Structure formats: C-alpha cells, structure tokens
Amino acid sequence: MIKIQSIFPRGSNVTKTVKPFLAALHGETQARPPIWLMRQAGRYLEEYREVRKNVSGFLELCYTPELACEVTLQPIRRFGFDAAIMFSDILVLPDALGQEVTFVEGEGPKLAPIRNGSDLSKLSADWIHQRLEPVYEAITLMKQRLPDQTALIGFAGAPWTVATYMIEGGSSKDFANTKAWAFQNPNSFQDLINLVADATADYLCAQVDQGVEAVQLFDSWAGVLPEDAFARWVIEPTKRIVDRFKQRHPDIPFIGFPRGAGINYPAYVEATGVTAVGLDTTVPTKWAAETLQKKLPVQGNLDPQVLLAGGDMLDQSVGRILENLQDGPFIFNLGHGIIKETPVSHVERLMNLVRGRV
Numbered sequence: 001m002i003k004i005q006s007i008f009p010r011g012s013n014v015t016k017t018v019k020p021f022l023a024a025l026h027g028e029t030q031a032r033p034p035i036w037l038m039r040q041a042g043r044y045l046e047e048y049r050e051v052r053k054n055v056s057g058f059l060e061l062c063y064t065p066e067l068a069c070e071v072t073l074q075p076i077r078r079f080g081f082d083a084a085i086m087f088s089d090i091l092v093l094p095d096a097l098g099q100e101v102t103f104v105e106g107e108g109p110k111l112a113p114i115r116n117g118s119d120l121s122k123l124s125a126d127w128i129h130q131r132l133e134p135v136y137e138a139i140t141l142m143k144q145r146l147p148d149q150t151a152l153i154g155f156a157g158a159p160w161t162v163a164t165y166m167i168e169g170g171s172s173k174d175f176a177n178t179k180a181w182a183f184q185n186p187n188s189f190q191d192l193i194n195l196v197a198d199a200t201a202d203y204l205c206a207q208v209d210q211g212v213e214a215v216q217l218f219d220s221w222a223g224v225l226p227e228d229a230f231a232r233w234v235i236e237p238t239k240r241i242v243d244r245f246k247q248r249h250p251d252i253p254f255i256g257f258p259r260g261a262g263i264n265y266p267a268y269v270e271a272t273g274v275t276a277v278g279l280d281t282t283v284p285t286k287w288a289a290e291t292l293q294k295k296l297p298v299q300g301n302l303d304p305q306v307l308l309a310g311g312d313m314l315d316q317s318v319g320r321i322l323e324n325l326q327d328g329p330f331i332f333n334l335g336h337g338i339i340k341e342t343p344v345s346h347v348e349r350l351m352n353l354v355r356g357r358v
C-alpha cells in the first residue's frame with residue numbers, strides 16, 4: 001500500500017500529488033473515480049484518422065515511436081482522462097515471436113496461422129526485445145510528454161486470447177482450430193501457451209522498465225471456455241505471468257481483464273493474484289461490489305453501445321454504475337473497447353457525468 005497524503009486538484013502548486021488512477025489501484029476510495037476508456041485512442045477521433053491515413057499500415061503506426069506517442073496523447077488532450085494507455089496492439093507479440101502479422105483495412109488482423117508443434121517450433125522468444133524496441137522508445141516519449149497527473153498504462157494480450165489469433169489466423173467466431181488443438185493435444189498446446197506467457201511477462205516487465213506505471217492483461221476471449229479449460233488456459237497462464245511479473249515489480253499494479261468470465265470472476269481473482277480486475281459489460285455492478293470489490297479494486301463497465309447511443313440511457317447507466325461501485329476502490333471504464341462511430345460529444349457527456357459537472 002502506498003501512503004496517500006492527499007489528492008490535490010489539477011493546477012495545484014503543491015508538488016507531491018498522487019495520480020488518482022494509481023491511488024484507486026492502491027485501494028483508495030475517492031469522491032470521484034478516475035476514468036479512462038479501453039481503445040480511447042482510435043478511429044472515433046478525427047485526429048487519429050488524420051495520423052492513420054498517412055501511414056501505410058497499422059503496425060507501422062505501432063512501431064513509429066513519434067506517431068504512437070502522438071495518438072496516445074490525443075485522447076488525453078481532448079478529454080483529460082486520468083490514464084493514457086500506450087498505443088500498440090496485443091498482436092505485436094506474435095509478430096515479435098516471428099509470426100507474420102498484417103492488418104487489412106476493413107478486415108482486421110491477418111496472421112499466417114500456426115496449427116501444430118512443427119509450426120510452433122519456428123517461433124522464438126529470443127529476439128522479442130529487439131523487435132519491440134520501438135514500443136519501448138514510444139513509452140519513453142509518452143512519459144516525457146504526458147501531464148503530471150496522468151498515469152501511463154502498459155498492456156499485453158493474455159496467452160489464451162493471443163493464441164486464438166495465432167491459430168485461427170485472425171478474428172474468429174467459434175475458435176474451432178484453437179479448441180481442437182487444446183482439446184486434442186493439450187501438451188503441445190501447453191508449449192504454445194507457455195511460450196506466449198513467459199514472453200508476455202518479460203514484455204510487461206520491460207514496459208515497466210521504460211516507465212509504465214500499471215499494466216493490463218486483455219483476455220478478450222476468456223468467456224468461451226468450459227470450466228476445466230478456463231482453469232487451465234485462462235487462470236493458470238495468467239497466474240504464471242502475474243507471479244513472474246511480481247517477482248520483478250512487486251509494487252506495480254496489475255489489472256486482469258477476463259472478458260466474459262461471468263461466474264468465474266471470483267475464481268480468477270482469487271487464483272491469479274491480480275491487483276485489480278476489469279469488469280465486462282455483462283457483470284452486474286451490485287454483485288461486483290459485494291463479491292469482488294471487497295477484495296480488490298474494480299474497473300468498468302459501461303456498455304460501449306450505451307456510450308454510442310447517448311441520451312437518457314447513457315445518463316442512467318452511468319448513474320447506476322457510480323451508485324453501485326463508487327463507495328469502494330473503483331476506476332470508471334467501458335466494459336469493452338469504444339466503438340468507432342461513437343460521437344465525441346457522448347464521451348464529453350460521460351466525462352461530465354463521472355466528474356460531477358452536471
């Protein structure tokens with residue numbers, strides 16, 4: 001636990017301030033929760049689209065430190081969120097492991113799929129830090145340029161979720177190839193999960209060495225597995241990463257986001273040792289307050305479709321989330337990434353609601 005002396009308002013000339021986002025992760029309950037949004041840098045912002053149209057591919061944007069820094073700062077300038085998430089993607093890791101990754105306009109990610117142990121043997125974690133050097137450089141720039149009160153978040157994908165993209169070769173509806181491998185050849189699938197898990201832990205540690213102040217592990221497809229498989233392919237690899245990370249950085253907060261985990265949320269929290277947990281859109285907030293937030297800080301969980309809709313529905317949904325979760329350690333967020341059609345005015349309304357300006 002860090003000692004919080006007091007949290008001073010923006011513009012205060014008192015030098016010793018604690019960033020509200022980090023205070024929440026250290027267990028503080030605040031009068032107004034800090035806020036950031038998943039995918040807060042992206043296509044719903046015209047200034048992002050402007051930068052994006054001048055690069056040939058999405059990965060080029062991720063690997064050009066000046067540009068990655070610029071798009072990270074854009075939503076901070078516009079809305080004043082309490083945290084910036086470094087601009088990158090969960091699929092830079094398979095790229096750094098030696099798998100071919102491209103992003104096709106309008107179609108999403110495309111990877112040369114790996115399907116078995118022999119494909120797997122062509123990947124290696126030996127060069128990930130060299131390959132990911134531009135990400136580390138970008139973090140240095142972000143740290144220099146972010147406002148003092150804004151925290152910087154690093155991230156990676158969780159092994160199960162990253163494995164689905166590596167095996168399916170892109171986004172998927174049923175994860176048939178991934179499940180076939182995991183259920184028919186669990187030992188060889190375990191080799192893939194371990195490779196990704198250890199590389200991920202080292203990658204997250206390196207992000208901290210460059211200056212990120214908290215990390216988030218995105219397990220976007222945690223919710224598609226039966227219980228034994230959830231324990232083996234979601235909980236165990238996450239615990240492996242948390243353990244390895246905490247050995248090197250015991251004081252850096254680690255947020256787990258097992259999207260769709262449902263009734264498995266308590267087991268995930270208990271068994272993995274994450275510092276805080278991200279709630280997806282479907283988690284009832286009253287239940288989360290009683291079951292999860294008594295043990296650790298929670299983050300979430302406005303439905304991105306509600307933010308897109310705006311109006312009374314937005315006001316009411318934000319009101320209910322605040323009512324149920326703001327009496328404990330809490331970070332306001334969406335339950336999944338912001339949708340690209342979302343009007344900027346709805347995000348401004350959300351900021352005013354959460355900051356108590358309306």
Ligand SMILES: Cc1c2[nH]c(c1CCC(=O)O)Cc1[nH]c(c(CCC(=O)O)c1C)Cc1[nH]c(c(CCC(=O)O)c1C)Cc1[nH]c(c(C)c1CCC(=O)O)C2
Pocket residue numbers: 037038039040041042043052058085086087088089090091103107108109155157171218220337
């Ligand atoms: C599964 C996943 C991916 N990437 C990510 C996840 C986990 C969270 C989730 O479930 O959404 C995480 C991610 N992707 C991106 C960030 C950047 C930081 C931020 O949150 O602002 C983060 C944290 C940028 C991005 N990653 C991507 C974009 C859009 C690409 C573009 O600008 O052309 C951005 C801004 C592309 C991407 N990247 C991925 C997909 C499936 C796609 C295509 C879908 C789409 O286009 O929205 C993989």
